Amino acid sequence: MKKVLFQSRLVPYLLLFPQLSIVIVFFLWPAAEAVRASFYLEDPFGFGSTFVGFDNFVDTVTSTDYGRVARFTAVFTSLVTFLSLGLALLLAVKADKVLRGSSTYKTLLMWVYAVAPPVAGLIGVLLFDQHVGPIVDFVAIFGWNLNIGVDYYDTAFAMTVTAVWKQVPVNFIFFLSGLQGISKSVQEAASIDCRSGFRRFWTVTFPLLAPTGFFLLIINITYAFFDTFGIVDILVKNEPGNNPVTLVYKVYLDGFRGNDLGGSSAQSVILMALVFILTVIQFRLIERRVHYN
């Protein structure tokens, strides 16, 4: 193949410029500002600030509530990721085998994808409402007094269900297209070699789906970590009280609701570090086991 070279050395930089400037203005600059602010205690109106060194970090980590919020975030993220991936995979495998009416079935599973997280939260609030929620009435039949907003674990349950429900369709779409990308000849060869559908799935289909699965794993962890904000916000109705919240929601509570700029910046710096570590782990450890061809 013929090598194409730019005439001037500046042209590549010029072409990169729009992308780089977006990264700088919308990511690097705010991130640097957050790191700076995390070392100060600042009057919200910007009149004065005191340099406090690592105090904001120490106060954050040692506060009575931070550990509980971090634990909840970890459990919530794992549950949402695991359940939404698992359910979507199951549904996709089943949908792949449906012969008649498959498009209706698929559309029914996919439409939720179009619902925005705050709207999903709102639907969740209506379904789980203490006074009028149908789910509350339903589980009451079995003697479960579901009490959103009062009982910590009940609220956590409602959050998880709503977040999973919102995410399953995305995963479903990707898994289904992944399944349809597996060539018929491989599948036919596999069914000659092995009669057990269950075993065929784990030894042939699942490894071939791994690239899709890995991509979705990253997307889902990010979703459970950050994008569930709208669901959490609507479910706790802007009053955290004794309800579970995620780390990202706590950054918002302290920074935007409570105007504690230093403390909230420290929390977001901790989050940045966490996400960085998570990304390294994902690409170093998990991606090695994924085969792309």
Added chain:
Amino acid sequence: MASVKTVAGLVAAAAMLGTSTLSYAATDISWWHAMGGRLGEVVVDISNGFNASQQACSITPVFKGTYEETLTAGIAAFRAGEQPNILQVFDAGAATIIGAPGAVVPAQDILEGAGVAFNKDDYIEGVRNFYADSAGKMIGMPFNSSTPILYYNVDALKKAGVEAPKTWEEFEAIAPKLKEAGYVPLAQSHLPWIFTENFMSRHNQQFATNNNGYDGAEGTKLVFGEPIKNHFKAVKGWLDQGYFGFYGTGWDDNQTPFNKGEVAMWLGSSGSFGGISKTVEFPFSATYLPYWGSVEGAGTGTFIGGAALFSMAGKPDGENKCVASFFEYLTSPEVQYMWHKETGYVPITNAAYELAKKDGYYETAPAAEIGIKQLTLPGGEWTKGYRMGFYVQIRDVMNREYGKILSGETSVDEGFATIEADGNKLLERFAKTTAN
């Protein structure tokens, strides 16, 4: 819905503005507020009334969301030099805005600077000091002012054959009868405001060092005596015996069962009056917030909750004059009386209260007078209010720990120890933000 109405109001205001600018170049001033729904409509009515009353100034109200969102929007705008002329800030945010030197021009200075006669004694007792500095100078202009009172379902009390309680001891005596009659005897909508801040005021108890925080942020610490701890022990007992209903931290979650007639008595805001009278289908009335007769010196008045209007700094004199004339219009007895009648918030001046009395309003709606009467009850050393920074977070801590206490996750003493520890840490941090 609220925003649709606000937009409609804005269009109306803009239309009016259009007609007045034909002949005069009116000075425009902006007002960011947090009054949604019906309250937002009344805010638009007041603004239109002001614009129609004179030609020199034109005010535009803008709805900015919840109290917290409005304050945050105001702060962000101030930092960008785009602040509105008037910002509505709620009680828990008062320390943040008053503590920032140079963010606001005191309401008293604005009025006096524009040559408007100002006398602090014109304002009713419980309102006068809440948004003032430690020297008593009025910084914020009290706007929507309310105080916690007890609403009761008249039918429910009749059915149980009991009278509304004046003290918590009386409540304990009637609660079993109400429960027998098929009601949850009591609910409330805001534990930090009703059972903490105003509990302190109603029982004349110290809430924080440094004169409840008014004397400065540095070294301010929360003070919780035995009376409030005993109160929460009693509340937890009521909850366990079915005398008290707790439906979480949300305001409406706790008001709904009262509106539906499941709860017999509900502690809410005097500003809830307008909403309740439009919603409920049973006869209701109201009385003072009960207190413990066993606590010595109890029975003092409460202070206001709600929000005040702050005149933001950095605006030209001409606009500040318009803010002054708007404040003058807003505090006139007629406007205050209209606001009081439409919303249930208390009138903030004595003259407006007199006008409402003279008009015979309280003969037709005696419950509407409870809030203002409670605010004018004799005060004590600790009844003028509190001033604490990062107070939004402190309230969050209270809500969290109270939630734990009521669900049995922690004991009353441990809960209060955590509130004190976390709260004092926040106060200490806040003190560092203002120290230059």
